[in-house]
Amino acid sequence: MHLPFHLANHLDSALRAAAGRLGFGDRGFEPEVRVADPAHGDFQANGALAFAKREKQNPRAVAQQIVDQLDAETAATFDCSLAGPGFINFRLKPAALLAWLAQHDSEAHLREAAAGARRGQHWVVDYSSPNTAKQMHVGHLRSAVIGEALCRLLAFNGAHVIRDNHLGDWGTQFGKLIYGYKRWADPAALERDAIEELERLYKLGHNATPEGSPELDEARAELVKLQNGDPENVALWKKFSEVSLAAFQQIYDRLGIRFDHNLGESFYNDKVDRVYRELTETGLAEDSAGALVVFHDEHPRFSRHAERPNPFMVRKADGASGYASTDLATALYRTEHFQADGIVIVTDFRQSDHFEQLFLTVGKWFAAKNYRRPELHHVTFGAVTGEDGKALKTRDGGTIKLKALLDEAEVRAYAIVTAKNAERPEAERFTDAECRDIARAVGIGAVQYADLSQNRSSNYVFSWDKMLALDGNTAPYLLYAVARVRSIFRKAGLDPAQPPTAGATPPETPQELALARKLVQFADAVRAATQQLRPHFLCLYLFELAGAYSAFYAADKVIVDDPAVRARRLLLCHRTLIVLESGLHLLGLRTLERM
RNA sequence: GUCCCCGUAGCUCAGCUGGAUAGAGCAGCGGUUUUCUAAACCGCUGGUCGCGUGUUCGAGUCACGCCGGGGACGCCA
Numbered sequence: 001m002h003l004p005f006h007l008a009n010h011l012d013s014a015l016r017a018a019a020g021r022l023g024f025g026d027r028g029f030e031p032e033v034r035v036a037d038p039a040h041g042d043f044q045a046n047g048a049l050a051f052a053k054r055e056k057q058n059p060r061a062v063a064q065q066i067v068d069q070l071d072a073e074t075a076a077t078f079d080c081s082l083a084g085p086g087f088i089n090f091r092l093k094p095a096a097l098l099a100w101l102a103q104h105d106s107e108a109h110l111r112e113a114a115a116g117a118r119r120g121q122h123w124v125v126d127y128s129s130p131n132t133a134k135q136m137h138v139g140h141l142r143s144a145v146i147g148e149a150l151c152r153l154l155a156f157n158g159a160h161v162i163r164d165n166h167l168g169d170w171g172t173q174f175g176k177l178i179y180g181y182k183r184w185a186d187p188a189a190l191e192r193d194a195i196e197e198l199e200r201l202y203k204l205g206h207n208a209t210p211e212g213s214p215e216l217d218e219a220r221a222e223l224v225k226l227q228n229g230d231p232e233n234v235a236l237w238k239k240f241s242e243v244s245l246a247a248f249q250q251i252y253d254r255l256g257i258r259f260d261h262n263l264g265e266s267f268y269n270d271k272v273d274r275v276y277r278e279l280t281e282t283g284l285a286e287d288s289a290g291a292l293v294v295f296h297d298e299h300p301r302f303s304r305h306a307e308r309p310n311p312f313m314v315r316k317a318d319g320a321s322g323y324a325s326t327d328l329a330t331a332l333y334r335t336e337h338f339q340a341d342g343i344v345i346v347t348d349f350r351q352s353d354h355f356e357q358l359f360l361t362v363g364k365w366f367a368a369k370n371y372r373r374p375e376l377h378h379v380t381f382g383a384v385t386g387e388d389g390k391a392l393k394t395r396d397g398g399t400i401k402l403k404a405l406l407d408e409a410e411v412r413a414y415a416i417v418t419a420k421n422a423e424r425p426e427a428e429r430f431t432d433a434e435c436r437d438i439a440r441a442v443g444i445g446a447v448q449y450a451d452l453s454q455n456r457s458s459n460y461v462f463s464w465d466k467m468l469a470l471d472g473n474t475a476p477y478l479l480y481a482v483a484r485v486r487s488i489f490r491k492a493g494l495d496p497a498q499p500p501t502a503g504a505t506p507p508e509t510p511q512e513l514a515l516a517r518k519l520v521q522f523a524d525a526v527r528a529a530t531q532q533l534r535p536h537f538l539c540l541y542l543f544e545l546a547g548a549y550s551a552f553y554a555a556d557k558v559i560v561d562d563p564a565v566r567a568r569r570l571l572l573c574h575r576t577l578i579v580l581e582s583g584l585h586l587l588g589l590r591t592l593e594r595m
Numbered sequence: 596g597u598c599c600c601c602g603u604a605g606c607u608c609a610g611c612u613g614g615a616u617a618g619a620g621c622a623g624c625g626g627u628u629u630u631c632u633a634a635a636c637c638g639c640u641g642g643u644c645g646c647g648u649g650u651u652c653g654a655g656u657c658a659c660g661c662c663g664g665g666g667a668c669g670c671c672a
């Protein structure tokens with residue numbers, strides 16, 4: 001028996017074929033296959049209801065006819081039954097569960113099996129995108145963590161992913177920074193912590209150049225020199241970018257992030273003229289109060305007739321480019337240079353209007369010029385708040401630096417790990433180095449997972465105690481489940497890469513069956529998370545899988561004498577291990593051997 | 596004023612293109628270890644899905660209108 005990776009997909013095809021034999025296909029029958037409540041089955045098809053209603057037929061009779069037409073292989077794989085007004089329920093037979101598990105036997109094979117979904121597609125993911133010469137703070141966390149998970153999900157589905165860090169590396173602030181740098185730079189401080197020193201210099205520069213002062217004119221002159229290619233200022237600006245990227249990479253290393261490109265706003269300086277030209281010649285852009293703007297009259301928000309018109313500002317009245325023009329140039333570059341089939345931009349919800357206007361404009365512009373149009377997605381997320389519901393701040397009301405946040409995560413995890421370690425029998429205790437390593441994975445993983453496990457569109461309440469809890473939907477709980485699986489192999493002297501599963505019989509006990517069913521649904525979880533660009537679907541699945549494993553672990557002893565039982569339980573343990581690890585890796589977490 | 600997001604158990608949240616009796620975790624109460632990590636497992640308690648009207652065989656989910664919280668709205672990104 002050969003079973004495909006994505007069983008819901010397979011059922012969809014089988015049902016379409018069956019309906020086709022009845023002539024229902026031409027009349028718009030849609031199977032509507034989804035994962036079912038375990039009480040009803042593994043999958044359910046609801047399509048007979050809508051179809052029967054349209055055709056004025058009895059839905060149960062329609063469902064029965066379709067079931068009768070199913071091919072022999074599908075009928076041999078699933079127990080099919082009708083329920084309620086015309087639901088078709090499918091429950092995998094134990095032998096089919098075993099067959100699926102036997103085939104999907106490593107992280108590499110899971111990856112290979114999933115890669116069919118988006119093979120050959122190019123996806124550009126724009127995330128993190130901090131401003132150079134500034135520290136990354138809590139506000140940068142979600143974009144980085146969610147963006148990286150989306151990259152990994154898309155790649156797992158077979159896409160070629162281009163990770164692009166769209167740095168804020170251009171703008172008027174550099175005039176003030178250069179002004180401050182030239183007067184007050186402290187070489188020792190730059191050596192020690194470059195970004196902190198640049199922030200200090202910017203503040204000095206900013207405070208020394210009040211509105212209307214001659215100092216402000218000097219700062220503006222520095223900016224003009226930079227824009228005109230003055231070697232000294234360009235060298236300074238490049239230095240700012242370099243030290244910033246080096247500092248960012250220290251954060252990215254801890255979060256498992258590595259960009260393919262850092263094409264910041266400055267990269268598009270020489271590419272905006274084409275945007276002005278093409279938007280003007282296609283008649284999309286027009287002059288308004290000296291600025292070049294685009295209206296979208298069909299849209300109440302962006303129409304020129306709106307009470308408070310909100311045009312898309314392509315070029316400012318002073319002739320300078322704004323973020324609208326660089327974002328337009330960026331969309332074009334990604335389409336032409338990276339051959340993007342899809343572009344995902346991960347920023348917070350406050351920029352929704354901007355990206356809606358951007359996408360509307362790109363759509364019309366590309367259509368007018370006959371350019372290929374990639375899928376455009378603005379992946380938004382809510383704010384990170386403290387437990388009082390307000391923006392997360394330090395005790396004295398300051399901004400929390402991302403570095404400090406990650407440090408604290410590790411410190412808190414270390415305290416828990418060492419406390420647990422002291423309770424352990426002496427022979428099983430970890431060394432201090434091991435405790436620190438575990439604390440790193442658990443602490444950072446907890447921060448990542450807390451962010452990913454929640455639907456990204458709502459605000460997210462930051463709570464150390466909740467994310468570091470050992471029970472509930474948390475990173476420690478999942479990492480613990482992984483460690484418990486590995487522990488079985490270690491105690492039994494077995495190599496988890498080569499599990500002795502020959503002779504495994506189909507799952508039998510309720511806990512074995514529940515676990516096997518959950519494992520098979522990995523494909524659905526990955527698909528839902530990727531299609532909707534929402535990693536929390538995968539998190540929820542992994543939590544349920546870990547729960548099914550824990551129940552199995554408590555109920556059914558693995559290392560038993562009966563060779564068939566032992567082999568099938570080792571098979572379940574091993575497949576749980578590879579699915580949990582694959583899933584956690586997709587989320588950007590590092591998994592552990594022991595904890 | 597226009598538009599966007601959110602409102603589900605005491606708390607934090609799931610609920611996939613409308614589908615079966617609305618689910619978890621925490622907190623609370625009770626149980627489980629001579630057995631592979633008890634950082635675990637099992638059970639119980641807990642709901643007018645913000646309010647109302649409508650569409651539908653069927654609404655937490657869709658439409659419209661309110662209420663409450665957050666946000667955006669011409670040269671910042």
